[in-house]
Amino acid sequence: MNFFEHISWKETFTCFMVLFAVIDIIGSVPIIVSLRQKFGKIEAEKASIVAGLIMIAFLFIGKEILRFIGVDLNSFAIAGAFVIFIIALEMILGIEIQKSSQANAASIVPIAFPLVAGAGTLTTTLSLKAEFHEINIILGIILNTILVYIVLRIAPWIEKKMGEGSLQILQKVFGIILLAISIKLFTANFAQLIQNYVHF
Template sequence: MSFIEDFSLKEATTSFMVLFAVIDIIGSIPIIVSLRKKFGHIESEKAALASLLLMISFLFIGDRILNFIGVDVNSFAIAGAFVMFVIAVEMILGIEINKPTEVGAASIVPLAFPLIAGAGALTTILSLRAEYHTINIVVGILMNIVFIYIVLKSAEWMERRLGEATLLIFQKVFGIILLAISIKLFTANFAQLISHYIHF
């Protein structure tokens, strides 16, 4: 019942947009197409399901991991904001820092991890927990998985239809959105940290 009460369309949409920008499945279409050419087949269902399980699991056990290593959610959110900031700069400037090259399979590796549910996405999920209710993040993850599945199924068609220039524009736009969100996430959690230490 509390899950229903906590549901917010605005929070769910924002969670979707943040994760969509971090995962950048549209910008990864050329990689997906090249993997399809290399392996002959992309296991879309397996990749989408594995990505969903990874992200949902990390959402629910992330707090335990943080407690175990002695890090509070606000501090982790700030770290996540820095990661999102770097990813955004990478998207806007077209810098490639850590892209998968050598792969062993075309489903779980490298699609589910690290292309979809990579370090950036998992860090972002925990960062979002500092701001939003869990149900809204789950909905945002599910919406992304549905979109990712559609993209995986139609990546080659989309590349032909959209073209390289359009894909590049998508990447830049979502990079700017992600940059703004990372700054907001940093300032909100930094203010909470300062407030906590002042009252402490």
């Protein structure tokens, strides 16, 4: 019961927006369309569910892995902030993030991983844990999973309606938002890290 008492729609929305910007499923529409043309069909349900489960699992298992190797959450969050910062720069400068890979089926690979639940997304998911409650991050993941499913289903329609130019503009806008979030994540966790050392 206490777990659900921590639900905050403000935190959920922030987590949703951060993950939405990192996943960049709208910006990935051209890749999705290309995969659909190559394989004939995209298994939207399977890809979305697997991607969501990977992110949620890493949210819990990731912390145990860090504890095992002796890295605190604040330090990992700072490292994650650097990764998010680089991804944001790639989005703003128009450099393509390495998302595509050789695959035999357009479902779990390469859509669920690494297109949706890639290294940047998993790092971000765990980094959010340093600032937000787990239930709000999970809700943010679920909302993104639903959005990913919808986009996978209507990707050709989105590309036709928005056009390549609009998709690029949207990608740059979210890149700027992501850049600001990475700086906030860095400053907040760096301050906490310094404070912990001072108290130590």
